[in-house]
Amino acid sequence: MERFRDSAIHGGYDEVFPPLLATTSLFPKELLDTEEVFSFKDKSQRSICLAPEHTMIIANNVLMNRREKHARLFYILPTFRYERPQKNRYRQFWQLGVENFVSSPFEEIGVIESFASFLESIDVKHVIELNNVGTYCCPSRSEGK
Numbered sequence: 001m002e003r004f005r006d007s008a009i010h011g012g013y014d015e016v017f018p019p020l021l022a023t024t025s026l027f028p029k030e031l032l033d034t035e036e037v038f039s040f041k042d043k044s045q046r047s048i049c050l051a052p053e054h055t056m057i058i059a060n061n062v063l064m065n066r067r068e069k070h071a072r073l074f075y076i077l078p079t080f081r082y083e084r085p086q087k088n089r090y091r092q093f094w095q096l097g098v099e100n101f102v103s104s105p106f107e108e109i110g111v112i113e114s115f116a117s118f119l120e121s122i123d124v125k126h127v128i129e130l131n132n133v134g135t136y137c138c139p140s141r142s143e144g145k
Contacts, residue, residue: 001076003121004096008074011114013098016073018057020080024049026056038082038091050080058099072107074098 005015024039024047039049051057054075062071079095098114100107112128119126 001094001096004118005074005076007114007118007121008098010117011072011098011110013072013074013114016058016061016075017077018051018054018061018075020051020078021048022051022057023047026060027052036081036083038080051077052081053079054095054097055099059101062099062101071101072098072110073101 008015024037027037027049037049037052039047042048054077058073058075074097076094076096078092080092082091083089085091098111100111112130116126116128
């Protein structure tokens with residue numbers, strides 16, 4: 001985890017520590033319907049859950065102006081899934097991730113470079129392949145051929 005932290009900091013990311021309890025309404029219905037989320041009612045009868053993932057919680061904090069809107073953030077946090085424990089699958093595990101709220105293709109390259117640096121630091125052989133699925137205004141070259 002320290003190597004991931006070092007790679008992220010070197011890549012210009014700030015570490016964040018969002019809450020591990022979240023309002024259930026932050027998460028897509030599809031995730032909640034999988035029955036893999038620890039959800040319950042608090043004393044005020046609000047539906048809350050243990051974080052099944054962190055992107056939505058961090059994005060909500062950025063959108064609510066609790067953070068700079070052009071933030072480059074990383075996290076190393078415990079994550080929770082309500083599923084029957086199996087070999088090598090646990091109800092609590094660590095999730096490492098980056099969230100980049102700067103809109104630029106160059107920022108996307110930075111995310112890839114940071115991750116590649118992390119993989120190299122732990123001696124993982126890797127190949128990076130990029131693809132373009134296009135957008136509404138700019139379809140990929142493969143469309144219509």
